[in-house]
Amino acid sequence: MKIVIINYGAGNIxxxxxxxKRLGFEAILSDEEAEIRTADKVIFPGVGEASSAMQKLRASxxxxxIPTLKQPVLGIxxxxxxxxNSSEEGNTKGLGIFDVDVxxxxxxxxxxxxxxNQISNLKSGLFEGISENEFMYLVHSFYAPLCKEAIAISEYGIQYASALQKDNFYGVQFHPEKSSTAGAQILKNFINLTSHV
Structure with a gap:
């Protein structure tokens, strides 16, 4: 199993x-196209500000x-x-995989x-073994509104999409790596996903 974490200078990798590693797997940190394309699973992390992160992606x-990858990809x-599609943060154009504006x-x-905060309305193999209203750890000022690609919902003043899926692309607003046993289960589920593209 080859797991690549995209290392573009904007992630808590x-x-x-x-x-x-705690799940028994080794992950490779890379920004090399060939390395990323040959991975069985790709993790796309991100911490920081949207427009500067996009600049780093464009520079490399x-x-x-990323939009052309065929294996399961998890954005965190x-x-x-x-x-x-876009983010209000820094008026940033996104990669356009999920049809929603942040x-x-x-x-x-x-x-x-x-x-x-709790996640509910869980709708994906990503959440196998996860209870409705399970708690996950979040740190964010921007959010994806509810949309057809939402596979989990959280509430903070309003309801928003705390996870998204389209084809082989998955995204979670929370940090599974900081979300205790349930977060570890979600990472394990992602690693165990079979490609369906």
Missing amino acids: QSIKFAI ELDKV CLGMQLLC VKFSNRVKVPQIGW
Whole structure:
């Protein structure tokens, strides 16, 4: 099993690598197209600000590579948001895989949302063995509104999509690598997914 974590200078990649190691797998950190294309599973992390992260992807031409991948791809946090059409953060054009525009939480709630929140309406093999209303760890100021590609919902002032799926692309707003046993189960489920493209 070859697992590649895309290393483009905008991810908390060591904690993801350690989480995968705890599951008994080794992950490779890479920004090389050939390495990414030959992976069985690709993880696309992201921490930080959307427009600067997209600039880094464009600089390494990974913005052209990622949308053409055929194996299961998991975007985490900012990684998930960059898989969407656009983000209000820095007025950023995304990779356009998920047909939704990322927007900022209103000032009626404390921003960023930091801490544990529940996920519900779970609709994917990604959540096998995960209970409805399980708690996950989140840190974010922007969110993907509810849309047809939502496979999990959370509530913070409003309901929003805390996970998305389209074809072989999956995205989670929460940090599975920081979400205890349930988060580890989601990573394990992702590793065990069979390609369906």
